[in-house]
Amino acid sequence: MGSPEKNENKGxxxxxxxxxxxxxxxxxRSVNGLLGYEGVEVINPEGGKDDAEEEAQRGRWKKxxxxxxxxxxxxxxxxxxxxxxxxxxxxxxxxxxxQKMAELMEYSxxxxxxxxxxxxxxxxxxxxxxxxxxxxxxxxxxKPFNPILGETYEMVNHGGITFLAEQVSHHPPMSAxxxxxxxxxxxxxxxxxxxxxxxxxxxxxxxxxxxxxxRDGVVLDLVPPPTKVNNLIFGRTWVDSPGEMIMTNxxxxxxxxLYFQPCGWFGAGRxxxxxxxxxxxxxxxxxxxxxxxxxxxYQPCDLDGEPLPNTELQEVWHLADVPQNDKFQYTYFxxxxxxxxxxxxxxLASDSRLRSDRYALExxxxxxxxxxxxxxxxxxxxxxRTREAEGHNFTPRWFDLTEEVTPTPWxxxxxxxxxxxxxxxxxxxxxxxxxxxxxxxxxxxxPWQYGNQGTN
Numbered sequence: 502m503g504s505p506e507k508n509e510n511k512g513x514x515x516x517x518x519x520x521x522x523x524x525x526x527x528x529x530r531s532v533n534g535l536l537g538y539e540g541v542e543v544i545n546p547e548g549g550k551d552d553a554e555e556e557a558q559r560g561r562w563k564k565x566x567x568x569x570x571x572x573x574x575x576x577x578x579x580x581x582x583x584x585x586x587x588x589x590x591x592x593x594x595x596x597x598x599x600q601k602m603a604e605l606m607e608y609s610x611x612x613x614x615x616x617x618x619x620x621x622x623x624x625x626x627x628x629x630x631x632x633x634x635x636x637x638x639x640x641x642x643x644k645p646f647n648p649i650l651g652e653t654y655e656m657v658n659h660g661g662i663t664f665l666a667e668q669v670s671h672h673p674p675m676s677a678x679x680x681x682x683x684x685x686x687x688x689x690x691x692x693x694x695x696x697x698x699x700x701x702x703x704x705x706x707x708x709x710x711x712x713x714x715x716r717d718g719v720v721l722d723l724v725p726p727p728t729k730v731n732n733l734i735f736g737r738t739w740v741d742s743p744g745e746m747i748m749t750n751x752x753x754x755x756x757x758x759l760y761f762q763p764c765g766w767f768g769a770g771r772x773x774x775x776x777x778x779x780x781x782x783x784x785x786x787x788x789x790x791x792x793x794x795x796x797x798x799y800q801p802c803d804l805d806g807e808p809l810p811n812t813e814l815q816e817v818w819h820l821a822d823v824p825q826n827d828k829f830q831y832t833y834f835x836x837x838x839x840x841x842x843x844x845x846x847x848x849l850a851s852d853s854r855l856r857s858d859r860y861a862l863e864x865x866x867x868x869x870x871x872x873x874x875x876x877x878x879x880x881x882x883x884x885x886r887t888r889e890a891e892g893h894n895f896t897p898r899w900f901d902l903t904e905e906v907t908p909t910p911w912x913x914x915x916x917x918x919x920x921x922x923x924x925x926x927x928x929x930x931x932x933x934x935x936x937x938x939x940x941x942x943x944x945x946x947x948p949w950q951y952g953n954q955g956t957n
Contacts (some may be wrong), residue, residue, distance in 0.1 A: 514861060534903070541571075542699045543736040546827035548767050557735040566591065568707040571734050575699065582697045583674055587878070590734075590870045593644030594829045595863035597822065597853040599654035599666040600838050601638075601645045602678050602691065607834040608634040609660045609682070611818060616714040621750065622786045624719065625757040625778045626799045629748045630818040632723055632758070633774060638727065641830045642738035646859055647674060649881050651948035653851040656843045663845075665923050668948075669897040671881070672857070677900040679919035686713045690917045700735050704728040720751045724760050741771070742793075754781030774901060777806060795820055811924060813859035839863065842940050847930050848941040851948035877946075880940055884949040893951060899923045 545558045562570070563682040570589065608631055615627035641736065648668035656664040667680035673692055682688040691708040712725040726744030743763035751757040759776035777785040777800075785806045796819035801809045817867035823832050837843050841854060853859065858873035900917040907914050 522791050540660070541735055543700060545732045545736070546731075546739050546741075546764050546771060556737075559737050560732060561591065561738070562734065564585070567734055574697070574734065577606075577697050578699050581695050582702065583693055583695045587875075588644065590858070590862060590874060592644050593862060593870070593946055594641065594645055594831075594840060595859050596835070597646045597648050597652065597654065597856065598674075598858060599648050599652060599668065599676055599678075600853050602666050602676060602689065603654060603656050603664050603838055604638045604832075604835060604857070605632075605635045606624065606659060606662055606664055606680055607638070607821070607832070608818060609662055609680075609685075612687075612714070613660070613682070613684040616716050622778045622780070623755055623799075624714070624864075625721075625750065625755060626746060626787055626789065626817055628721055629746070629757045629759060629778075630797045632710075632725070632748060633791075633793050633797055634818055634820075636742060636825075636833060638697060638832055639742070640740045640794065641728070642740060643829055646674065646853075646856065648853065649856075649877060649948045650884075651847050651851055651898070651950060652853060653899070654853045655845050656838065657845045659837070659845050663924075663927065665899060665919075667851075667897055667899050669900055669917050671885075671895075671901070675915075675917070677897070677917035677919070679900075679923075684715055686715070687711075688713075688919060690914060692914055700733055701729060702732045703735060704730065707909050707911045707914055709907055709916060711913055718752070721752055721942075723747075724749075729760050746776075750841060754777065755818075757789070759794065777802070784847055790814070791818075801867045817881065818923075839848070844941055845927065845930075846938060848944060850944050850946065852944075852946075854941075855944055855946035857946060880949065884951055889949040891951060895950065 511639070523547075525686055541557075545556055560565070560567075566589075611627045611631035611634070615624045615631075618624050618627060642719045649667055650671040652668045656662070661682040662680050663682070664680040666676055667700075669675050669677050673694075675690065675692045678687070678689045678691070683865075687710075689708060689710045691706070694707045696703040696705075696707040705727050708723050709881055710725075712721040713719070713722070714721070724745075724747045726742050726746050728740060728742045729739065730740050732738045741764050742761050744761055746759045746761065747756060755778070757776060757778045759774050762770035762773040762775070764771035766827045773790075773793045773799065774793050775790045776788070778787040778789065780786055784804055785802050787799050788806060788808065789797060789799045790803045796816055798814040798816045801812050803809055821833070824836075829835075839854065841848075846853060846944075848854070856877065858870045858877060861870035880912070897917065899920060899922055901920045903916045903918050905916040
């Protein structure tokens with residue numbers, strides 16, 4: 502929905518607002534006293550579970566692993582654990598955070614349609630639906646690997662898009678990304694901030710996302726809602742993203758405000774998204790409604806937010822078919838992201854696909870994945886020691902740190918800008934006509950700039 506202060510007498514959605522205050526408190530089942538753990542709260546998204554202990558024993562953890570992990574983690578309650586804790590591979594998926602950033606490109610055809618569209622309000626319908634479409638993938642309960650400093654991810658062969666992401670900072674963890682086709686450019690600086698709450702973690706997207714539609718040069722800014730991961734250790738892990746998503750047309754002042762409803766008692770409201778497209782005078786023009794795990798629809802409305810006569814809801818996006826019973830809850834597009842079929846010719850040695858820990862986990866070898874993860878982390882520490890001993894600062898290769906610092910709802914953010922060098926690099930490779938290409942799968946992972954790790 503639109504901003505609460507603007508929703509008085511808005512008609513179509515005003516009756517919904519009273520139900521939005523039903524928060525997940527009603528479905529909490531504390532296991533304090535039952536299991537002997539302090540700070541643990543098990544939340545069942547379906548509600549109605551009277552046996553808290555039985556619910557707490559569910560999930561992916563073995564009892565002994567769960568108790569051991571809790572002993573290690575409980576001291577971090579209230580802390581930002583983004584990069585301060587070494588986590589077991591049992592909770593990981595075979596993908597890095599850079600690859601997860603690329604999942605936003607699955608339904609990029611919506612940005613193509615926005616660029617082709619002349620109606621300024623429908624542009625926001627298309628672009629906000631694009632922003633919502635990734636939340637089905639974001640509900641996965643597995644953690645992606647933290648990228649090594651200097652790590653990259655490249656993707657081609659999807660909708661004419663070239664996508665590149667690079668890990669530009671280790672402390673704090675920050676990534677930068679750029680994607681482009683004939684219709685749009687996409688630029689993001691991402692810095693996640695977390696708060697560990699015992700059996701859950703709040704994730705705050707301290708980032709800036711900008712989309713430029715090429716035909717008219719329209720620039721769009723996206724502010725997503727925060728995310729909460731419930732039942733990390735005890736119970737079945739699940740994800741919710743309650744709050745507002747705001748996309749603003751910085752060129753015209755128009756905006757769309759969409760409200761992600763919190764999961765209520767017995768799952769009421771879970772997945773539901775409602776809101777309006779407003780003009781620059783903050784008057785509602787189009788209502789939007791749907792579920793972030795299914796589809797989104799729109800309908801023209803009057804100044805009170807009521808649907809216009811002789812109009813009906815029109816679907817703008819729906820979820821593509823997904824694999825059944827996939828081990829990591831992957832979509833078909835997520836599998837494409839991991840595939841070398843989406844890799845360009847002469848893949849960068851710093852690419853996430855080449856990580857030995859990621860590949861071992863994909864092959865189902867948790868023991869090797871854990872050992873390789875520890876090895877990569879130690880090599881990263883060694884590179885840092887070498888770099889600091891030689892008096893060097895890490896410098897990203899494909900993105901430049903600007904002097905711009907932008908405020909976000911969760912803190913200030915330093916902005917990295919795509920420097921265009923990757924485009925030049927890729928043009929040089931594609932125009933070389935060289936026939937000495939090596940099998941990309943045989944390339945050794947190497948994101949390091951200094952020391953005996955070598956260079957890219």
